[in-house]
Amino acid sequence: RINQLIMSALPMLNINVGILGHIDSGKTSLARALSSVFSTASLDKHPQSAARGITLDLGFSSFTADFPPDVDASVKAKYSGVQFTLVDCPGHASLIKTVLGGASIIDLMILVVDAKKGVQTQTAECLVVGEITSDRLVVALNKVDVFEESVRDEKIRTISAKLANTFNKTKFKGCAMLPVSARPGGADSQALDADDEPPIGMDALKSTLLALIPEVSAKRESAGSFLFAVDHCFPVKGVGTVLTGTTLRGEARVGDSIEIPHLKVEKKIKSMQMFKKPVDSCARGDRLGICVAGLDAKVLERGLVCAPGTVPTFHAAVVSARKIRFFKSAVRGGSKFHVTIGHSTVMASVQFFGDVPKSGENALVDGLQDMSLDGAFDAKKEYKFCEELLTEAEAKQMAEEAGAVDDSDPASFAKYALLEFDQPITVPTDELFIASRFDTDIHQNTCRLAFHGRMLRHVNTEHEPDFIRNLRVFKMKSREGSIERVQDERSVIGKGMFKKESDLTAFIGMKVWTSNNDCGVIEGGFGKSGKYKVYFSNGIKGEGSGKLILRFKKFVFEHGRNGGSKMEQGGLE
Known part of the structure; x- marks a missing residue:
């Protein structure tokens, strides 16, 4: 009796299960078949949901169960049992933002697949969301009642084998796939009546969810502010x-x-x-x-x-960035994307950059390792501007085709992005985000989720007006000219590097190299035709081709004293 009183006073361990999938795959019927308690925002409560026969918002319901035997004793000591909260996510393409908002709260995911239709467009997008936000996936192969009983097992084996090939290419290789029918012979939008056939496979699905509790509870902690x-x-x-x-x-x-x-x-x-x-x-x-x-x-x-004072409002952010491999278009800097963080989706312009490439035979390996989403951002370091964000496979292929990692390649190994939001956003500073192109035609069979990552540094431009312009992100630039004539053993007149109307002020004092690697310094202009004077303190030792090469870093956000982009040559010797 005392033990019963103690257990009744203990809270339930809540596990949030996202139910995702293509429209009309049977998500709402599955949630209804599993549930025993419905919340104020339960299944298809949106005013238009019943009228249109589709889920338009997140729906919440739950069921409870006893702990399985293999749950750690420390967990059983704190909780009286387990409660599964089912988060029913809409499947229509236009509502993917709602799905992304729901993804931030789920512990594990049920991907509902229509047994007859297999993987469809939103099935694939939900799988991408799952790869980014969840470590645990269960596949519910729904509507198996459409197959005649005499061939049902064979049909299930065939579709399961096809699905396994798809999931083997993801982090969910070997995930559980269970044949179910949430509402035999019925529509997803209809409530379950007493005369209806009972659902198929619900006990097996619940048992599979219970088996995942040790994994979820092991990672569950309450550290951090509320x-x-x-x-x-x-x-x-x-x-x-x-x-x-x-x-x-x-x-x-x-x-x-x-x-x-x-x-x-x-x-x-x-x-x-x-x-x-x-x-x-x-x-x-x-x-x-x-x-x-x-x-x-x-x-x-x-x-x-x-908790008061713990979630800031900001206008820009430095983030880690990784391209989603299913996104077929190029992800280029200077573009705008829909950025979803929790329930907020705002437009943002993006610029990509990465660590300065390393030299030597391990550069490719180091570069790929550096594409990790983990780690802090150091605003004092220099970073290399990248025109485009690539997947690891694309970056590796590009490097191999070039024969080596090319320091001048503008698209190698982007790791970070600067997001500048069209309007201020109020979110935690270390949250995951997903950037998408929702302007893509929803009727096209294509993934609209472009890249993802984590917030590393938020920027309130009202309080830090100089942060962005002080970011040390540069493009490698070079100019080539030639020696027109030698004035003496240390001085030459060069041509062909600047136009006659060019202002050479910013280039005075910069180093140039001959093709024999003799190093000189630009002293100033010579005449009004774009020619310039170069001084070689050690003289010109070689008899090269007469080329003069200027290499420098042009900073993307910083400005020099003349108002143009700041230029430096540090680290290029």
Whole structure:
């Protein structure tokens, strides 16, 4: 009896399961078949969802279970059981931003695949989202009831083999694939009636989810300041405003102060509920409603709530960047992309850059290792400007075709990006992001997700107006001229490097090299035809071809004293 009282007082371990897939693959029916409790933002509550027969927003429901035997004893000591919160994500192409917003809160993912149609466009995009945001995937091969029982097993084996070939090319190689039918003979949008045939394969699917609990709980920690993703907000007369959502990190208790950062408003937590049961606190992964007083529910439909002062507003960010290999178009600097961070999607212009290439035979290996998304950003270092972001395979192929890593190659090994947002954005500084091209025709069979990464350094241009212009990102430039005549053993007159109208002021004092590697310094112009005088302190020893070569770094964001781009030659000797 005492043990029962203790267990009833313990919270449930909440596991957030994202249900993703192509439109009409049966996601909502699957969530309904698995669920026993539905939240205020449950399945197809959006006003148009029932009318149109498709999911238009995130839907939330849940079911509970006892811990499997192999869960660590320390986890069982803290929780009375496990609650699976099912996040039903829309499958229509135009609603992928909603899917990306939901992806930030999930612990594992169920990818629903229509057994008859296989992988479709949004199936592939959801798989990309899963690769970026989740380490665990279960495939629900839905609608297997469409196959006659006499050939069903054979059909399932055939489609499973085809799907395995697809998943073997991803991080989810060897993932579990389960044949199910969430609503035998019915449409995805219809509620389950008592007379309907029972769903197929739900027990096996639940068992598979339970088997993944040790992996999820091992990575679950509540470190960091409180951060809560709000997906629904509504008033309760005489009580206050309820914010429903998921705890992304940290902990909070009734009575704590919280901030709605994009509104710059602080409120105290009056009460909390998890699926209609009152609780005193919440931790990472928990799905709950938080009640506050004095907040107009109309000003916040979805967004973030946090510990006061922990989520900034900023206008630009330095991020790590990795191209999504399924994106077929070039990802070029100077372009604009839709950048999604949590529930926020804003337009941003992008410029790419990477570490200065290393020389020697290990340069290619080092360069590929440096493409990792991990690590801090050092604003004091110099970085090389990159015209284009490549996948690792594309970068390796380009380097191999060139025979070596070419320091002058403008597209080698981009690792970072500067994102400049069209409007200020309020998000945590270390969050994952996905950049997309949603202006692409949704009817084309193509992936619109272009690149992804993590926020490394946020920039509030009002407080740091010089940060961007002080970024040490350069392009390698070179000019070539020739010796017109030798004045004496140390001085020559050069031509062909500058136009006659060029202002040589910025180039005075720069070094030039002959084809024999003799080094001289530009002393100034000579006449008005673009000629210039070069002084060689050690004289000209060789009898080269008479070429003069000027190599320098032209900084992309920094400006020199004359107002043009800053130019330097440090490290080029």
